[in-house]
Amino acid sequence: MESIKIGLLGFGTVGSGVYSILEDNKDKIESHIQKKLEIKKILVRDIGKQRNVDVPKALFTTDAADVINDPEIGIIVELMGGIETAGGYIKAAIANKKHIVTANKALIATQGDEIYKLACENGVELRYEASVGGGIPIINTLTQSLSANNVDEVCGIINGTTNFILTQMDEQGMEFEEALKLAQDRGFAEADPTSDIEGEDVAFKLAILIEVAFGIKLSPYDIPREGITKISKRDIEFARELGYKIKLVAAARRKGNSLEYHVQPSFLPLANPLASVNNEFNAVLVRGNAVGELLLYGKGAGSTPTGSAVLGDILEISKIMGTDYKAGAPLRNENKGFQLEGEGVSAYYVHMSAKDKPGVLGRITSAFGRYEVSLRSVIQRSRAEDTVPLVFITHETERARLDSALKEIELSNDVSKIESVLRVEKK
Amino acid sequence: MESIKIGLLGFGTVGSGVYSILEDNKDKIESHIQKKLEIKKILVRDIGKQRNVDVPKALFTTDAADVINDPEIGIIVELMGGIETAGGYIKAAIANKKHIVTANKALIATQGDEIYKLACENGVELRYEASVGGGIPIINTLTQSLSANNVDEVCGIINGTTNFILTQMDEQGMEFEEALKLAQDRGFAEADPTSDIEGEDVAFKLAILIEVAFGIKLSPYDIPREGITKISKRDIEFARELGYKIKLVAAARRKGNSLEYHVQPSFLPLANPLASVNNEFNAVLVRGNAVGELLLYGKGAGSTPTGSAVLGDILEISKIMGTDYKAGAPLRNENKGFQLEGEGVSAYYVHMSAKDKPGVLGRITSAFGRYEVSLRSVIQRSRAEDTVPLVFITHETERARLDSALKEIELSNDVSKIESVLRVEKK
Numbered sequence: 087m088e089s090i091k092i093g094l095l096g097f098g099t100v101g102s103g104v105y106s107i108l109e110d111n112k113d114k115i116e117s118h119i120q121k122k123l124e125i126k127k128i129l130v131r132d133i134g135k136q137r138n139v140d141v142p143k144a145l146f147t148t149d150a151a152d153v154i155n156d157p158e159i160g161i162i163v164e165l166m167g168g169i170e171t172a173g174g175y176i177k178a179a180i181a182n183k184k185h186i187v188t189a190n191k192a193l194i195a196t197q198g199d200e201i202y203k204l205a206c207e208n209g210v211e212l213r214y215e216a217s218v219g220g221g222i223p224i225i226n227t228l229t230q231s232l233s234a235n236n237v238d239e240v241c242g243i244i245n246g247t248t249n250f251i252l253t254q255m256d257e258q259g260m261e262f263e264e265a266l267k268l269a270q271d272r273g274f275a276e277a278d279p280t281s282d283i284e285g286e287d288v289a290f291k292l293a294i295l296i297e298v299a300f301g302i303k304l305s306p307y308d309i310p311r312e313g314i315t316k317i318s319k320r321d322i323e324f325a326r327e328l329g330y331k332i333k334l335v336a337a338a339r340r341k342g343n344s345l346e347y348h349v350q351p352s353f354l355p356l357a358n359p360l361a362s363v364n365n366e367f368n369a370v371l372v373r374g375n376a377v378g379e380l381l382l383y384g385k386g387a388g389s390t391p392t393g394s395a396v397l398g399d400i401l402e403i404s405k406i407m408g409t410d411y412k413a414g415a416p417l418r419n420e421n422k423g424f425q426l427e428g429e430g431v432s433a434y435y436v437h438m439s440a441k442d443k444p445g446v447l448g449r450i451t452s453a454f455g456r457y458e459v460s461l462r463s464v465i466q467r468s469r470a471e472d473t474v475p476l477v478f479i480t481h482e483t484e485r486a487r488l489d490s491a492l493k494e495i496e497l498s499n500d501v502s503k504i505e506s507v508l509r510v511e512k513k
Numbered sequence: 514m515e516s517i518k519i520g521l522l523g524f525g526t527v528g529s530g531v532y533s534i535l536e537d538n539k540d541k542i543e544s545h546i547q548k549k550l551e552i553k554k555i556l557v558r559d560i561g562k563q564r565n566v567d568v569p570k571a572l573f574t575t576d577a578a579d580v581i582n583d584p585e586i587g588i589i590v591e592l593m594g595g596i597e598t599a600g601g602y603i604k605a606a607i608a609n610k611k612h613i614v615t616a617n618k619a620l621i622a623t624q625g626d627e628i629y630k631l632a633c634e635n636g637v638e639l640r641y642e643a644s645v646g647g648g649i650p651i652i653n654t655l656t657q658s659l660s661a662n663n664v665d666e667v668c669g670i671i672n673g674t675t676n677f678i679l680t681q682m683d684e685q686g687m688e689f690e691e692a693l694k695l696a697q698d699r700g701f702a703e704a705d706p707t708s709d710i711e712g713e714d715v716a717f718k719l720a721i722l723i724e725v726a727f728g729i730k731l732s733p734y735d736i737p738r739e740g741i742t743k744i745s746k747r748d749i750e751f752a753r754e755l756g757y758k759i760k761l762v763a764a765a766r767r768k769g770n771s772l773e774y775h776v777q778p779s780f781l782p783l784a785n786p787l788a789s790v791n792n793e794f795n796a797v798l799v800r801g802n803a804v805g806e807l808l809l810y811g812k813g814a815g816s817t818p819t820g821s822a823v824l825g826d827i828l829e830i831s832k833i834m835g836t837d838y839k840a841g842a843p844l845r846n847e848n849k850g851f852q853l854e855g856e857g858v859s860a861y862y863v864h865m866s867a868k869d870k871p872g873v874l875g876r877i878t879s880a881f882g883r884y885e886v887s888l889r890s891v892i893q894r895s896r897a898e899d900t901v902p903l904v905f906i907t908h909e910t911e912r913a914r915l916d917s918a919l920k921e922i923e924l925s926n927d928v929s930k931i932e933s934v935l936r937v938e939k940k
Contacts, residue, residue: 107803111663117728118660215658221804223650223658230657231642231650233545234824236538301544359810376534376821377648377811383786384807394803397661411838 089122090404093153093184095129095175096166097146100189100216102139103393104163104400115397119404127153129166129175154179161403163396164188173197180204180212185407187399189216189392195290195306198297211406211413213399218291219244221391222384223398224370228298235374237299241337242370243363244291246387247282248314248334250274252322252351253364256331261319274366274387284313285334285349292336292349299372300338300345302424310429310485311349321437321506324465324477325353328435331361332508339430343423346430352509353435431482433462433510436492439473439503446500450476453498457491459483473502479510516549517831520580520611522556522602523593524573527616527643529566530820531590531827542824546831554580556593556602581606588830590823591615600624607631607639612834614826616643616819622717622733625724638833638840640826645718646671648818649811650825651797655725662801664726668764669797670790671718673814674709675741675761677701679749679778680791683758688746701793701814711740712761712776719763719776726799727765727772729851737856737912738776748864748933751892751904752780755862758788759935766857770850773857779936780862858909860889860937863919866900866930873927877903880925884918886910900929906937 094101108115108123116122125145133146147153154162154175162179166172169192176186176193186205188194193201194214205212215225219242228237243249247269254265266283269275281287286306293306314334325332330353338347354361359381363369368386373379385391406413440446447466454461465477480488488507496504521528535542535550543549552572560573574580581589581602589606593599596619603613603620613632615621620628621641632639642652646669655664670676674696681692693710696702708714713733720733741761752759757780765774781788786808790796795813800806812818833840867873874893881888892904907915915934923931 103803107661111661111802114663115661221807223654223807226653226658227650230829231653231825232821233828234534234538234542235821236541374821376530376538376817376824378815378818380648380650380809380811382807382809385805388805390803391805394659394662394801397803398658401660402657405840406838409836409838411833411836413832 087116087120087122089124090160090407091124091126091158092161092163092400093127093156093159094125095150095153095162095164095172097128097130097137098165099389100392100396101128101165102137103389104165104396105141106139107390107393107397115401119401121404123400123404126159127156129153150175154182154184159184160407161185161187161400163400164190165396166190167192169193169196173201176201177204180208180210183208183210185211185403186213187396187403188214189396190214191217191287191290191294195293198294199303206414209412211403213403215399216392216395218294219368219370219382220246220384220386220388221394222368222370222382222386223395224295224382225298226398227380227382228372232372232374232377232380235376237340237372237374239337239339239373240295240299240370241335241339241360242368243333243360244336244368244370244386245282245288245334246366246368247275247279249363249367250365251283252314252317252332252334255317255319256322259319262315262317283315285311288334288336288349292338292347295336296338296345296347300340300424302345304347304426309347309349312351314351316506317351318505320475321508324435324437327465328353328479329356330354330510331356333360333363335360335509335511341427341430344425344427346427348429348509350429350509352511354511355513358511358513429485431484433482433512434480434488435508435510436478436480437505438476438495438501439505440476440501441499442472442474447476449498449500450495453495454478454480454491457487459488459491514543514547514549516551517587517834518551518553518585519588519590519827520554520583520586521552522577522580522589522591522599524555524557524564525592526816527819527823528555528592529564530816531592531823532568533566534817534820534824542828546828548831550827550831553586554583556580577602581609581611586611587834588612588614588827590827591617592823593617594619596620596623600628603628604631607635607637610635610637612638612830613640614823614830615641616823617641618644618714618717618721622720625721626730636839638830640830641721642826643819643822645721646795646797646809647673647811647813647815648821649795649797649809649813650822651722651809652725653825654807654809655799659799659801659804659807662803664767664799664801666764666766666800667722667726667797668762668766668787669795670760670787671763671795671797671813672709672715672761673793673795674702674706676790676794677792678710679741679744679759679761682744682746683749686746689742689744710742712738715761715763715776719765719774722763723765723772723774727767727851729772731774731853736774736776739778741778743933744778745932747902748935751862751864754892755780755906756783757781757937758783760787760790762787762936762938768854768857771852771854773854775856775936777856777936779938781938782940785938785940856912858911860909860939861907861915862935862937863905863907864932865903865922865928866932867903867928868926869899869901874903876925876927877922880922881905881907881918884914886915886918
């Protein structure tokens, strides 16, 4: 039986998942592709490091060239993360005619086009299912099963760390800092959680989804985004009272010839299927003009779920190796006619601390009115303090209009602080 | 641009969906595969029939040979349904070196192996994503994205007709016959609904899923199955009272080296994600040993959702046409070591009409005890009639044991009728 040799760049959580799946499911894998798969070299920083999988020391190297330049290795699997070094290794590997599998969302979101072009020129495959949604096959679904659809919407919860934190805040009544600490203790958040909690990780993933679903190349840094650090226990309580869950939502929606997109913590009505996606689970909803609504739900992170997606890619490449077929990467830069609209219009939840004195509510609602922000509902709570929480749900409005109204309101003497402004999804 | 010619066999709901998607999404499709797709011939029974898509009459023929033997046609898409005639056409088309796409679950479940073998011998592709779950990409997911997993469970709601009926019974308080009538009026059930409501359609689909997920060839007629015709409004009310929904569930589960499988109306706890799948929607849950739990949810039937799946297959074949790559069908008959266990053990819901006289409950529970069927809960209702409804939820037991107990109970003078016996899923 032919044997395909693989080189791994990086051996953290996902790398060890890939290794252990290959060991545990060897029979299934070989029977499926009718070839043997063998990990020949693994690039690591520290060969002596204690690891939770049992790997022959001889496989490890600290020199990337040992992996990238090995003539026997046919597929390079990049699981290091980061942009510059990983990108350099991948480009060098492509020049050596190696096929590439990567889980690197930052790299694909920022340099995916360039790398794909290089892959085409060198006649090799580039696959990155694991870069979005962990074990959820969203890239394959968009590029193969739904390839005859014009996509109208992609909307999802695609970051397990923030979803774990929001779930804990909701279910355990924790404040953000406490839930973040728990996430770190449980291994769901990194020591430096910035990229996750500020929404950067989600923006990388959304940029990839937008390119795959709509054929539009968009810098992840041009996606309007907001993290979850400002969300308080009280916001979550108000959401519950109003019949919503707060989730960090990534969405891109076609409206006629425009595309709206954002990464923002949002109020989701309980009937929305994404509202019940909890903890480290992820889900992506796709609306195609032929298939209608399709939802994929599963583990968005972790060693073997993400490893499963990496191996799915490896196996597909293994099957076509030795033939003259090129599967090609997902369509890229295809629909050139789109207007890019940013976050578009939405209803919003606004939570502010107001002074407890007569006429305040009237003056605030008048200020909204001056900017043509109309209100759907208002909650006012009395408290035994100088300030009272005021909560508004607006009708659909442009964010800029809302922000102008809030600026005026914040400058007045009536409000001590705008606590939070969150998107409200319709259904 | 190269043009690929397609022949359709059958032009009902799905056929016209395929046709209209090809028209509406022509630009997207051509840009994706960099080839043109053209429907060249369509086999129909009646050329003059009024149709809801606008098709040039010249495309229609009543002679299958015009489609199957056309040397220009590269892909035959079979959407007739039925086994004998459709199977004959497909085999003839394969002999003519045509690639095959079909939505025909009855045919694939019964003759899939034979047809696949023929396709391999003739060097053509055979794809059937649309045969299970309509627009839901469950076959692609199992065969590609999850190909490195050993699957432990496949469990789903994969018949829109019965799910629509059960949802209406639950939400509108209808009896079965009334809900069936509504389903027929709405086009969700056929004039002869037997195959759907008796679970045959689901058994075909489950046989396909079992082969794709576990590599086991099983006759659909060897799957223990039960339809939904005996379910009453009262069963649904009892389910609600106990915190369950009744759904027609198809499941196959690996237990060690055994496989258990069944098609049965089941009590699903509300926390089970399948419990909230309503009306014509379908969902399939897969548990893989690497990916964990993965759920796919979408429209399980209908013109363009199913057409979307058919076109996904057509596009994948179009991409590999002209290369020496063979994608091959899903793995078949691979894990030969499995014990086939049928439905295995389960908890059950038993609803019976008992005589309203002293000692009845004691004698019935003793009868259960004699067959070692232990009970988790009992509901007894008083009614102003001669008989009272008695409901039992058992602990896990073999079905044969339960049936023996029920036989004894039914023969006694205490019970006038065993109304229904339904599976109870754990979570």
